[in-house]
Amino acid sequence: MNPTRGLAGLLLVLALAGQAIGAPALAKTAGSTADHGRFKELQGPFASGEEVTAACLRCHTEAARQVMATRHWTWDYVNPVTGQRLGKKTMLNSFCIADRSNEAFCNACHVGYGWKDDSFDFTSERNVDCLACHNTGAYAKIPGLAGHPPYVRMEYPPKSGQFVEAVDLAAVAARVGPSSRATCGACHFYGGGGDGVKHGDLDSSLVQPPRALDVHMAAEGANFTCATCHQTEGHRVAGSRVAPTSADPHGPLVRGARSGRNPATCQACHGERPHAEGPGAGLAGSIGSGSRRNDHASTLACQGCHIPAFARGGVPTKMAWDWSTAGTLDSAGKPFVRRDARGHVVFDSKKGDFVLGENVVPDYIWFDGRVEYTLVADRIDPAAIVPINRFGGNRRDPAARIWPVKRFRGKQPYDLEYLTLLVPHTAIPDDTALWFNFDWDKALKAGTAAAGQPFSGKYGFVATEMLWPITHMVAPKEDALACAACHARAGRLRNVAGVYLPGRDAAAWLDRAGFGLAALALLGVFGHGALRLLTRGRRKEEKR
Amino acid sequence: MSERIYIFKRFERFWHWTQALLIIAMLITGFEIHGSWQLVGFERATSAHAVLAWALIVLWLFAIFWHFTTGEWRQYLPTLKNVDAMFRYYVLGIFTGMPHPFRATQLKKHNPLQRLAYLLVKLAIHPLLWLSGLALLYYPLWRDAAAAPPLATVALLHTLGAFMMLVFLIAHVYLATTGHTPLAHIKAMLTGWEEVE
Numbered sequence: 143m144n145p146t147r148g149l150a151g152l153l154l155v156l157a158l159a160g161q162a163i164g165a166p167a168l169a170k171t172a173g174s175t176a177d178h179g180r181f182k183e184l185q186g187p188f189a190s191g192e193e194v195t196a197a198c199l200r201c202h203t204e205a206a207r208q209v210m211a212t213r214h215w216t217w218d219y220v221n222p223v224t225g226q227r228l229g230k231k232t233m234l235n236s237f238c239i240a241d242r243s244n245e246a247f248c249n250a251c252h253v254g255y256g257w258k259d260d261s262f263d264f265t266s267e268r269n270v271d272c273l274a275c276h277n278t279g280a281y282a283k284i285p286g287l288a289g290h291p292p293y294v295r296m297e298y299p300p301k302s303g304q305f306v307e308a309v310d311l312a313a314v315a316a317r318v319g320p321s322s323r324a325t326c327g328a329c330h331f332y333g334g335g336g337d338g339v340k341h342g343d344l345d346s347s348l349v350q351p352p353r354a355l356d357v358h359m360a361a362e363g364a365n366f367t368c369a370t371c372h373q374t375e376g377h378r379v380a381g382s383r384v385a386p387t388s389a390d391p392h393g394p395l396v397r398g399a400r401s402g403r404n405p406a407t408c409q410a411c412h413g414e415r416p417h418a419e420g421p422g423a424g425l426a427g428s429i430g431s432g433s434r435r436n437d438h439a440s441t442l443a444c445q446g447c448h449i450p451a452f453a454r455g456g457v458p459t460k461m462a463w464d465w466s467t468a469g470t471l472d473s474a475g476k477p478f479v480r481r482d483a484r485g486h487v488v489f490d491s492k493k494g495d496f497v498l499g500e501n502v503v504p505d506y507i508w509f510d511g512r513v514e515y516t517l518v519a520d521r522i523d524p525a526a527i528v529p530i531n532r533f534g535g536n537r538r539d540p541a542a543r544i545w546p547v548k549r550f551r552g553k554q555p556y557d558l559e560y561l562t563l564l565v566p567h568t569a570i571p572d573d574t575a576l577w578f579n580f581d582w583d584k585a586l587k588a589g590t591a592a593a594g595q596p597f598s599g600k601y602g603f604v605a606t607e608m609l610w611p612i613t614h615m616v617a618p619k620e621d622a623l624a625c626a627a628c629h630a631r632a633g634r635l636r637n638v639a640g641v642y643l644p645g646r647d648a649a650a651w652l653d654r655a656g657f658g659l660a661a662l663a664l665l666g667v668f669g670h671g672a673l674r675l676l677t678r679g680r681r682k683e684e685k686r
Numbered sequence: 687m688s689e690r691i692y693i694f695k696r697f698e699r700f701w702h703w704t705q706a707l708l709i710i711a712m713l714i715t716g717f718e719i720h721g722s723w724q725l726v727g728f729e730r731a732t733s734a735h736a737v738l739a740w741a742l743i744v745l746w747l748f749a750i751f752w753h754f755t756t757g758e759w760r761q762y763l764p765t766l767k768n769v770d771a772m773f774r775y776y777v778l779g780i781f782t783g784m785p786h787p788f789r790a791t792q793l794k795k796h797n798p799l800q801r802l803a804y805l806l807v808k809l810a811i812h813p814l815l816w817l818s819g820l821a822l823l824y825y826p827l828w829r830d831a832a833a834a835p836p837l838a839t840v841a842l843l844h845t846l847g848a849f850m851m852l853v854f855l856i857a858h859v860y861l862a863t864t865g866h867t868p869l870a871h872i873k874a875m876l877t878g879w880e881e882v883e
Contacts, residue, residue, distance in 0.1 A: 427823030429736040431729060437826040626728040631721055642837040645721040645728055649842050653722070656849030663853045667860035670776075677781040
């Protein structure tokens with residue numbers, strides 16, 4: 143397999159994600175009072191995305207400023223709980239590792255036009271990309287174009303022999319509409335360089351999911367969009383994996399009521415006791431199974447039982463990524479890819495080795511919503527597995543619940559002297575990027591320089607781990623986990639400390655003593671009975 | 687020569703056999719919840735255990751009422767008199783054809799060993815199981831209390847009670863066959879009439 147074509151395939155999937163799943167019906171049927179196709183301002187022609195934005199802003203005067211106040215724009219965020227400065231701009235992960243020096247590629251998923259380096263103007267309203275979220279099809283931003291869609295038909299990737307068509311901006315602008323699973327998914331399903339790579343519970347199977355995959359977003363069911371739960375106000379989107387809501391011990395939100403609560407939690411709609419209580423509830427203790435389930439809500443996240451596995455839609459997610467083998471070339475000195483039996487890439491000279499997973503049973507951990515990240519300046523201990531992020535929480539913490547998580551394993555470059563994780567330059571076609579030169583020294587030198595990170599020139603590869611909360615792909619209730627999935631000796635919660643779990647936990651000494659004593663009692667009565675039988679004849683004789 | 691005396695009244699028999707069924711069912715479902723075996727599934731075992739517990743509690747409320755209104759509670763007043771004779775009988779006499787040292791009457795239904803054993807059941811095993819069991823049933827109500835004991839401790843006490851009940855059951859069922867014929871006591875418990883020699 144030609145590796146360039148492999149990449150081209152991947153990129154095309156990315157690029158066409160929005161187009162293939164075009165939902166032209168949306169623009170006309172969403173109950174909008176405006177048919178944007180009839181607005182003179184949107185007739186075009188438009189030479190660039192910025193021109194479309196300028197047209198939008200003529201009516202939606204505050205829209206750009208609203209967007210610019212959000213993380214979708216800044217990629218920069220200070221977590222109020224931990225004080226850590228986060229955001230995609232500077233954060234590290236164990237997938238593509240970091241954005242710095244790779245902006246023109248990665249920032250295809252920035253909600254703006256033209257962010258290719260530090261010179262990007264974050265104050266220009268025209269740079270906001272309205273269409274990324276509000277297109278209803280036939281619009282896609284391509285990695286490498288710094289957030290722009292292709293304005294001319296172009297061979298993509300260069301020299302691949304494959305072409306992407308130019309976007310028809312006027313046609314897209316005429317059919318704008320609310321965000322959809324496809325528009326959000328065009329970025330959030332493809333994080334980490336491909337479909338389903340990162341999250342495990344977000345991939346392209348959710349664009350038109352069957353009920354068994356996602357009971358809320360099911361196309362033939364409730365047909366929720368992402369924004370149905372991630373309710374957006376003034377372009378601020380609720381819900382975040384960087385600062386998640388671990389517990390929401392309240393009743394359902396009343397429509398229209400003002401509250402500081404995150405509207406994307408399960409409880410925001412279902413409340414804290416969503417199962418039918420059954421007879422005698424409360425007064426009779428946990429006698430009904432519904433009331434017993436409700437009593438679990440102060441210990442378990444809803445997701446714990448209701449998402450029995452992730453990556454259930456037929457799209458595998460990456461469970462491990464070993465960068466240390468990236469740069470390995472074939473005997474002819476050419477890059478290559480290796481695929482598994484189902485055609486999924488498991489090695490790529492550009493990226494190293496992958497382990498893929500489908501229908502993955504999550505790990506379960508206590509989580510109180512507090513996430514701390516290892517950042518570029520943080521010293522690491524290379525002798526242990528380096529946590530890219532740490533989830534806080536334990537049994538005694540009232541905000542902590544047992545959450546399902548994807549536990550992702552990485553192996554990535556670090557500085558042998560400074561003991562920091564390193565930012566590699568990977569994705570831009572130039573003389574130093576790893577994917578085009580297969581030279582780690584050059585890639586790390588360029589990447590760390592762009593990130594403003596000290597680099598001794600000596601590097602190794604360290605095992606890392608990253609946790610991802612699992613919260614999407616909620617299964618229909620009939621597929622929720624049964625009690626015994628956890629209430630068993632080797633059940634799903636076998637590694638969760640701090641709770642006594644009937645069926646899992648028992649005092650071994652008491653079981654041995656108790657059953658031992660019962661066995662002795664049985665032995666005793668059988669022995670006694672046998673003796674009675676043997677001596678029966680003698681007693682009868684005596685009676686005579 | 688043998689005569690028949692009416693020892694176990696109708697309510698007493700109903701109470702005994704219902705309680706027997708409930709306790710056996712609770713042992714089966716309880717040890718499934720405990721993880722000792724898998725028979726009906728954890729969820730069904732848990733629901734059944736809770737319903738059986740309430741059934742037993744209701745039965746016991748009636749039984750306590752009955753014991754006090756009939757004065758039958760005196761049947762369980764402990765005595766050490768003749769306990770040694772009972773022991774000797776079970777260890778030796780029963781094999782050599784010695785006559786049973788105890789003769790049941792309506793005023794004294796139980797032999798001295800029975801009195802002690804049943805008193806132990808009523809004053810130790812039952813309360814232990816009930817208190818720990820109710821605590822488990824109502825766990826969500828007290829789990830966040832400052833002085834709450836660990837759930838593991840409550841569960842341990844409940845399991846301890848269950849093992850005591852299991853051992854009692856084994857001994858009790860066997861000793862029921864030690865009447866003057868193996869089925870004499872059991873028949874008496876079913877019909878109320880005991881044949882005494």
